[in-house]
Amino acid sequence: MAKVIFSSELQLLTGEDHAMVSATNYRDLVAELLSRYENLSEGEIMKMAVAIDGVVIPDPLLESVSSSSEVHFLYRISGG
Amino acid sequence: MAKTHVTTSINGEATEFLCEPNETLLAVLRNELQLTGTKEGCGSGDCGACSVTMNGRLVCSCLVLGVEAEGAEIGTVEGISNKENLHVIQEKFLEHAALQCGICTPGLIVSTKALLEENPDPTEEEIRYYLAGNLCRCTGYDKIIRAVMDSAVVMRGDA
Amino acid sequence: MSEAREYKYIGQRTIRPDGFDKVTGRADFGADLSLPGMIWGKILRSPHAHARINKIDTSKAEAHPDVMAVVTHQDFPAVTAGGFAVGEGQVDFKDLSKNVLADDKVLYHGHPIAAIAAKTEAAAEAALSLIDVDFEVLKPVLDIAEAMKPDAPLLHADLFTQGLAEQPEKASNIASRMELKKGDIEAGFAAAEVIVERDFSTPTVHQGYIEPHATTVRYEADGQSMVWCSTQGHFDVRAIISTLLSMDLSKLKVIASEIGGGFGAKTTVYLEPVALMLSKKSGRPVKMAMTREEVFRASGPGSATRSRVKIGARKDGTITAMKAELNYAAGAFKGSPMAPGCMTAFTPYDVENMYVEGYDVVVNKPKAAAYRAPGAPQAEFAAEMVINELADELGIDPIEFRLQNAAKEGTQTIYGPKLKVVGLVECLEAAKNSPQYKQALAENQGRGLASGFWFNIGGQSSVVINMKPDGTGTIIEGSPDIGGSRASMQMMAAEELGIDISRLTPVVADTEHIAYSATTGGSRTTFATGMAVIEAAQDVVRQLKERAAAVWNVTAEQVEWEDGVATNVASGEKLSATEICQSAEKTGGQVSGRANINARGAGPSFAVHLCDVEVDKETGKTDVVRYTAIQDAGKAIHPSYVEGQYQGGAAQGIGWALNEEYIYSEDGVMENAGFLDYRIPLSSDLPMIETVIVEVPNSFHPFGVRGVGETGIIPPLAAVATAVSDAIGVHMGDLPCSPPKVLKAIQDAS
The missing domain is CATH 1.10.150.120 ([2Fe-2S]-binding domain)
Structure with missing residues (x-):
């Protein structure tokens, strides 16, 4: 199962610092998280960037997630 | 306010223009003569983006009035290269x-x-x-x- | 990527393709476009830092014969849309709309209130005095600590702190709180044998681009309106205007002029929607350009900060705990770069226990804009100062101390993922081996060293390469070129196509001639748009091979491509790119390559800077006598422009450390709104800036590119302040280290 690590912002909504999720792609993973945490909204997740196994993906959708993957939601960096 | 008629030379070319008495040489170059190579960065003589030469002397054109160009030789960036080659x-x-x-x-x-x-x-x-x-x-x-x-x-x- | 690949163009110091226009004055910047029938717009700005607007009376102005249009916030449609990622982060459209023209309150001195268009600039300026505004003046709050107090004057009655465990019931100037944790911070400090804790402050600063904001627009009621402006991202300007003015994207064409510096502050809009509204009301094209004073008072600034950093280590030099509280002034509206500040502060270190808390605070100053590695210079300044002091207390060389605790591949960051391959250790080794580090200091001199980290980003880029019938090509991209990126696009395409750079013309197209491309920022352009250029070039090569195959009546697999020439593997026949393009009409029409990507895998760039200063102890004036900037580029496509980014970042950071600051009167008026008094570094202020380009490739880019634009402004703050502290023997934690402040520190100490 993929390990999802929540940022402090998301922890306020999930009440946990991480979750183990069984999903093979990003979309299914988000669907699973939304069904698991009622305070979590899709808008909240869309606001953030995601890193799957250390690679920051600006606008993910169908990226594959493996059973050993680490998934981080993080603040979306823009720069100057 | 009546505009003033000014006869001058810009990059060696005889040039005439009309300008307000309080209009800067920078504004004349850019807005009247479309010589936009001379840039405006501050309008107060601090940044040098509007540097031109006037009778061989380096000046900030934002601190010179257009009317002061009367009879003068003005040099701008457009006149640095010759027609064929860069300086x-x-x-x-x-x-x-x-x-x-x-x-x-x-x-x-x-x-x-x-x-x-x-x-x-x-x-x-x-x-x-x-x-x-x-x-x-x-x-x-x-x-x-x-x-x-x-x-x-x-x-x-x-x- | 192929390590052994030998490059023909990459790594050369070619002449930039836009160079001729730039040195002859032909390049057209924001203020350089005039249109037939064009009139001028000017803005009426708030004389108060904080006031309620009871009434705006524009009737006298409207009646004046010179005036062709007047607009206020009331002319804009109500904005309900939410956020949008641009510049330093999320832009709130409602806030942006109120920043462009104030609604019921003015929140800083210089806040736009109304705009007038008239036949000449002078007439528009003169007519501003005909607008009557009835204000109820309110007490301003300028300092972060003051603004955070519960009884502080409130800027927004509807601003409630985000990021708290419980929803607050009272409005506050604290817009949001962020907390990042790693390990057990208490246990970390318990394990420490030496602890250093310090307070720091940095002032409001300006990006200081030499070109003021400027735009020329033409509104078309039935057709497509045109906006010409100096921007880092014309596609995002289009998106912002379409939201603020409720216009369809298809009714707007935005053209990015040449841009005279931006450094993050040209990722948003100030004049453009106002000018378009003036054009709509007057039926004429409208030009607007800020004065330098307006640029200082109402655009840009980089956030002021107040922070506290505490770091503990064992005597053997192992850091056990790092803790920071970072408070950022957002200016009039929420959205300082507090979050990236929190994320970057300690990232150069592989330490088990970390805790960072950040606050985004509104104050009566102009809304902060992104500024080169937004948020990071302020945060890493505080962290690096404490690192240097701790190294000193431990009696360990500051480079060795950093090497011992350096972040590397696999280091767990505080903000999320583990780091991939990064080049911090290589930068530190280069610093250790630099001639400057081996040179002894003279009397009254001091030395400082600091490291810096910035993420870099990827994102969307679109590129089309059109081959012409003579075998030359046009590279059409959508990323405004702010420092020479067209040169690197040309080189990357040439490398991939195998044809000479002189045969390729890069063009930054307007929003109608290329698909969406994200704003130039986040050090993304050479990385992300470069990836799109490479992919589009590969698309061209694939097609050229197919065309050659058609000529030879073989399959494309039987054709090889090298140095711009197709070879028929079976027969040995050859066809050059030029020959294939010359007969393109016979093989299916002209050849165009294309790539539309959303680039991922941006590689962070680390830097290490070394600064030697000499302080005149009688005047407090500091001279930088030697400076070395070392940074990991991944791969330098054009080394001269990479060095230029390092040198420019260093110079900007030196200015921030030594002189630059907004000086405010008590009632919130900036007192030094000009280049004479807001002193950015002059040529006579600086030495040559030595550079070392470290190349630890980013495996996600075909040539190994990381971004290089931003990291270079991070280390100078602590490198310079540490050097000054070293020279005078007094800790300098409040920037800038300006002569009066340094002199006072010397006098207080003696």
Whole structure:
């Protein structure tokens, strides 16, 4: 199962610092998280960037997630 | 206010224009004559982006009135190269990558030409103080100074 | 990527393709476009830092014969849309709309209130005095600590702190709180044998681009309106205007002029929607350009900060705990770069226990804009100062101390993922081996060293390469070129196509001629748009091979491509790119390559800077006498422009450390709104800036590119302040280290 690590912002909504999720792609993973945490909204997740196994993906959708993957939601960096 | 008729020479070309008595030479160049190579960065003589020569003397055109150009010889960045080739200073700025955004470049090229006409063999320190009136926010000046030193070598015929 | 690949163009110091126009004055910047029938717009700005607007009376102005249009906030449609990622982060459209023209309150001195268009600039300026505004003046709050107090004057009655465990009931100037944790911070400090804790402050600063904001627009009621402006991202300007003015994207064409510096502050809009509204009301094209004073008072600034950093280590030099509280002034509206500040502060270190808390605070100053590695210079300044002091207390060389604790591949960051391959250790080794580090200091001199980290980003880029019948090509991209990126696009395409750079013309197209491309920012352009250029070039090569195959009546697999020439593997026949393009009409029409990507895998760039200063102890004036900037580029496509980014970042950071600051009167008026008094570094202020390009390739880019634009402004703050502290023997934690402040520190110490 993929390990999802929540940022402090998301922890306020999930009440946990991480979750183990069984999903093979990003979309299914988000669907699973939304069904698991009622305070979590899709808008909240869309606001953030995601890193799957250390690679920051600006606008993910169908990226594959493996059973050993680490998934981080993080603040979306823009720069100057 | 009636406009004033001014007869002048710009880059060696006889030029006439009408301007308000309080209009700057910079505004005349840019808005009346469409010579937009001369840039405005501050309007207060602090940044040098509007550097031009007036009767051979380096000035900030934002601090000169259009009417003061009467009978004068004005030199702008548009007159630096001849029709076929870039001036050595322009070539050296490109070779040394002495510009990033390029907004300060026209002023710096005009100032550099004035410097090297006054002092063909300046030290690094002399260059740094002469060009202290030309602000550049992108480069940290390093490559500009090198381009000027290299231009001086070529213009003296040492190279 | 192929390590052994030998490059023909990459790594050369070519002449930039836009160079001729830039040195002859032909390049057209924001203020350089005039249109037939064009009139001028000017803005009436608030004379108060904080006031309620009871009434705006524009009737006298409207009646004046010179005036052709007047607009206020009331002319804009109500904005309900939410956020949008641009510049330093999320832009709130409602806030942006109120920043462009104030609604019921003015929140800083210089806040736009109304705009007038008239036949000449002078007439528009003169007519501003005909607008009557009835203000109820309120007490301003300028300092972060003051603004955070519960009884502080409130800027927004509807601003409630985000990021708290419980929803607050009272409005506050604290817009949001962020907390990042790693390990057990208490246990970390318990394990420490030496602890250093310090307070720091940095002032409001300006990006200081030499070109003021400027735009020329033409509104078309039935057709497509045109906006010409100096921007880092014309596609995002289009998106912002379409939201603020409720216009369809298809009714707007935005053209990015040449841009005279931006450094993050040209990622948003100030004049453009106002000018378009003036054009709509007057039926004429409108030009607007800020004065330098307006640029200072109402655009840009980089956030002021107040922070506290505490770091503990064992005597053997192992850091056990790092803790920070970072408070950022957002200016009039929420959205300082507090979050990236929190994320970057300690990232150069591989330490088990970390805790960072950040606050985004509104104050009566102009809304902060992104500024080169937004948020990071302020945060890493505080962290690096404490690192240097701790190294000193431990009696360990500051480079060795950093090497011992350096972040590397696999280091768990505080903000999320583990780091991939990064080049911090290589930068530190280069610093250790630099001539400057081996040079002894003279009397009254001091030395400082600091490291810096910035993420870099990827994102969307679109590129089309059109081959012409003579075998030359045009590279059409959508990323405004702010420092020479067209040169690197040309080189990357030439490398991939195998044809000479002189045969390729890069063009930054307007929003109608290329698909969406994200704003130039986040050090993304050479990385992300470069990836799109490479992919589009590969698309061209694939097609050229197919065309050659068609000529030879073989399959494309039987054709090889090298140095711009197709070879028929079976027969040995050859066809050059030029020959294939010359007969393109016979093989299916002209050849165009294309790539539309959303680039991922941006590689962080680490830097280490070394600064030697000499302080005049009688005047407090500091001279930088030697400076070395070392940074990991991944791969330098054009080394001269990479060095230029390092040198420019260093110079900007030196200015921030030594001189630059907004000086405010008690009633919130900036007192130094000009280049004479807001002193950015002059050529006579700086030495040559030595550079070392470290190349630890980013495996996600075909040539190994990381971004290089931003990291270079991070280390100078602590490198310079540490050097000054070292020279005078007094800790300098409040920037800038300006002569009066340094002199006072010397006098207080003696």
